[in-house]
Amino acid sequence: MEAGSMTIRSRQDRDAAEVGSPVEVNIAVSRTLGIPLATQIRDQIVAAISVGDLRPGDRLPTIRQLAEFLDINRNTVAQVYRLLEAEGYLSTRAGGGTTVAAGAATVAATVAGALREIVTQALRRAEAAGFTAREFAELAYYQAAARTAVPAARILVIDEYQGELDFLRTTVSQTLPDSVVDAALLAHLQRADPAQRAQRLAGFDFAVVAFYSLDQAQPVLAEADLPLLAAGIGPSLHSLRRITEECGGKQVAIVCTEPEGPPRMEASLRRAGITFSSAPRHAHVHQDNLTAVLASCEAIIASQGSTDALTDLAPGTPIITYSRLLSDETLATLRTYTEYVARRRNPTDTGT
Template structure:
């Protein structure tokens, strides 16, 4: 199983590992249900760190390509959406079967079990519809974007709050934060938010990672192209550059343009071949594109573990 890992081609190693695994699956080397090598085994074979393989596996699991089973390993999922949904349904039915068996052993009838389950689900939905969450981040673009992306079907209300606003005008914003049911921030700002809130509120930290496809597109930009990063804030631009550095792309020449600069956005766009932009400025950039240019929206997303942790935290709120 030769993997084409190249260490000096500008593409992060974990992305190469991920694409190589996908290639093995697409060519039929690994089929649905096959067990993959462990992270340790694959890292030793490829001579990369275990974290590199772990990151690749996590990305593929988040996309529904792989599935990990505690104590058994990592397996190839069926890529057909209908089949995958059916598999999840089967797993849920098994969980329900176990609960029913335990209910019968406690002396309840199946009719009573169905009644209790329906009522409990209704209670949870009612609770979640009243939950108020505050999401605190350091820049307006990211906090607005993720307050929308983190919405749940249950109707949970997520209010965005910029960290600088909270620190500068604590008296104004603190009462609403304290009155909320849950405060979310990123690991990067967890200590600062905790210091501002003290013991008045528990804070849940989540991890936001650059979208894999974004990193791949930037890594594949041909040499010689004029690249610009257009964002509202210097803070967001700094995070993007740091993310690219961490991905091994710090050698890419990127000019940064923020709203603080006294330059017309049309002139900026016209001078570039590739525009990397924040979600908050994409529409503005597109309006000024007059020739064939590549636009790359730099998107962050919560990792799978953070989303699962957040869902569990929401369910546990106001436990009765």
């Protein structure tokens, strides 16, 4: 069944509307797609920002208004607004409603949208001239490779835990091999005196912070006026497929190297649409009763760092390694914003 929808007014109508009035959002959601409603709404709002239908300062409908138009639960819309605010796309102020933010995420989405339109138009022209999409893509790749690389950005990745910090730094470095990528534990930044912290943060173009660390990291970065990008870190498609196939109807243990890991892993799986027939048991590799916990479960979801330690402790029990990935949206935003930063730092550099 298709849920309701809201439609954006034309830009002319919007510009002529009363200042501060909500902008109608072009959203239609479906309960038959197999995609969570919150994900559908979130992606369509980001898409509207990327093409300029929603611009910094535009006011969105209230949670109640959007929920009623779409005929869905208000909590779903509230979840979307909170997520978009954490990602940097929206800003909410008491008495001022929810508006499109003017930060790094919005800039990156707008730049990505403009580039997407340029590529789409160029591809249409190539196809009209008789070339295939593959031929277009291959030539564009080699042409781009022949050009001078965009100047590298200076990026600081921040996380609360060393294992996740190492993963985040490695992934960002692989995504942006020409950039300088440094890493800092959030606790070290919080404990530093203001002068030391300012010195540590100086010289970076922006920071990359995992979603679950945003609330703690924002006050630290605000002091240095350092832009941040929120990183969506979630399970790989392979992990989700195995968990769906092997954990249905079973008592599951979620095991990590650190006590704080299992709750975060479970939350990430639930956001990805995984449900459990009974509450998973949480454990870490150093706890005294780990063998007993594993014996009481029929399947184990293990972090990459804990998998080897569990093999001998739970013979015969399926162990599914939770492999992590940065979301496609995060990777695209990283590339786009890095290029934007480089152009802003070197406005006369055309890349030729």
